Amino acid sequence: MSSLSEKVRVALYSKINVSGVTSLATGGVYHLTAPVGAKLPYVTFNRQAPAPVTYSFGNTRIAENDLWLVKAVSDEDSSTTKEPQQLNEEILSAIETAVGNSLTLSGGSVTWNVERFADIPEYLETYNDRLIYHNGFLLRIWSA
Amino acid sequence: MAHVFNDLSQKILPKVFGKLSGVGLTDVMDVIGQTTTAGTGGGRIKTASENVYCNVPVIFEAVGYNDKVMRGERLTSDQEYSVKFPTHNENGTRYAIDPVKHRLKVRSRSFPGDEPAKVFRVISIKDMQGNLYEAIVRREDAE
Numbered sequence: 562m563s564s565l566s567e568k569v570r571v572a573l574y575s576k577i578n579v580s581g582v583t584s585l586a587t588g589g590v591y592h593l594t595a596p597v598g599a600k601l602p603y604v605t606f607n608r609q610a611p612a613p614v615t616y617s618f619g620n621t622r623i624a625e626n627d628l629w630l631v632k633a634v635s636d637e638d639s640s641t642t643k644e645p646q647q648l649n650e651e652i653l654s655a656i657e658t659a660v661g662n663s664l665t666l667s668g669g670s671v672t673w674n675v676e677r678f679a680d681i682p683e684y685l686e687t688y689n690d691r692l693i694y695h696n697g698f699l700l701r702i703w704s705a
Numbered sequence: 706m707a708h709v710f711n712d713l714s715q716k717i718l719p720k721v722f723g724k725l726s727g728v729g730l731t732d733v734m735d736v737i738g739q740t741t742t743a744g745t746g747g748g749r750i751k752t753a754s755e756n757v758y759c760n761v762p763v764i765f766e767a768v769g770y771n772d773k774v775m776r777g778e779r780l781t782s783d784q785e786y787s788v789k790f791p792t793h794n795e796n797g798t799r800y801a802i803d804p805v806k807h808r809l810k811v812r813s814r815s816f817p818g819d820e821p822a823k824v825f826r827v828i829s830i831k832d833m834q835g836n837l838y839e840a841i842v843r844r845e846d847a848e
Contacts, residue, residue, distance in 0.1 A: 595779040598846055605778045634777050637741075637751045644748030686776060689826040689843050690808065693777040 566608055566627055569672065569702055572664040573629060577604060582655045585648070586633060595634075601693070602635035602648060604656065609699060624705040628678060631656055632697030636688065646683065649696035657698075664702065672704035714836040715797040722762035722791045732820070734763045734790070734811040736802065754808070758800055763790040763811060765825070768841075781846060788825060788840040792832065802838060804830045809842060824848045 578590040588603030595603050609630040615623045633652035635645045664672040678699040686693045725731045738757035741749045765788045773782050809825040825842035
């Protein structure tokens with residue numbers, strides 16, 4: 562993992578981990594996996610796919626971009642008033658608002674564009690006596 | 706022969722469990738029920754849970770060894786238990802247990818031993834000749 566994507570990870574977390582999101586995703590926001598004992602619903606995010614770094618002539622690096630996966634995870638116990646899919650959708654909507662179209666990276670690097678690339682196909686998994694719902698989208702993040 | 710099974714399930718076993726429970730040799734559990742309603746988008750909404758049956762005498766023991774497993778992007782640690790309880794209460798009324806809708810919550814016990822309350826998720830239930838339920842359940846993390 563390049564250091565730039567590591568900076569993106571930190572910047573993305575600080576944008577997502579805000580009350581507008583955590584008031585819905587009450588279990589929190591986590592990179593890759595939630596910790597043992599975390600209660601659903603929560604948000605996970607990770608770098609999903611890299612893209613080639615863009616160079617100018619003379620091997621000067623101009624920019625790079627990655628796809629980041631952001632997911633809302635909930636189960637049938639997460640809400641007594643909403644379908645899990647609906648709750649996830651509301652969490653994702655709050656994330657989209659919180660992230661906006663730009664990030665500020667530490668160390669002088671600049672991320673100038675965050676765009677929603679695509680929704681992922683929703684999927685389910687069983688856990689003992691209930692179902693866990695995964696919904697999410699991919700963000701393409703350009704930085705330099 | 707049918708009378709024997711009926712007497713066993715509706716009269717004898719409930720009294721045996723009741724007596725054992727009275728002297729602290731069995732635990733006591735509540736059966737938690739959940740209802741689901743249709744959502745507006747084709748999904749389901751689970752409404753608030755309630756106690757369907759209270760003070761059901763029960764015996765439980767851990768069975769086998771489990772591993773830590775990733776579920777819902779989270780590391781989980783479950784333990785499987787075998788739970789036995791009578792099919793009828795002391796009035797001869799049947800506990801109509803539904804493995805899909807019901808959860809079992811064993812109450813805490815301070816004597817003998819010091820056992821915290823436990824929530825068991827039902828995996829499957831064997832109905833033993835209409836006399837005794839034997840459920841395979843899982844306890845999630847330290848729930």
